[in-house]
Amino acid sequence: MAVPKKRTSKSKKNSRKATWKKKADKEAQKALSLAKSVLRGQASSFIYTLNEDE
Template sequence: MAVPKKRTSMSKKYIRRNLWIKKGYLLAVKSFSLAKSVSTGQSKSFFVTQKKYCKKFN
């Protein structure tokens, strides 16, 4: 027969929530930093070839 579990305290709930939010924030900062370094051409881990666009007039 199923038995109800004990209630998790509010402080433990907030600790887990803050860890979850912090993990997402750190990933966002890291990915933004990588995108910025790739766009400025200072990335050492990615080799991106820049395409130059030229307009053809008819």
């Protein structure tokens, strides 16, 4: 017979959500930093081609 699972505490849920959001914020910050360096022409870890035709 099926038994209901125990409820996850609010603090544990908030802690997991905070960790998830912190990871997302860190990745977004890295992406923004890379975009800024590409626009300034100082990107060393990112290889891209410039279309001079357009």
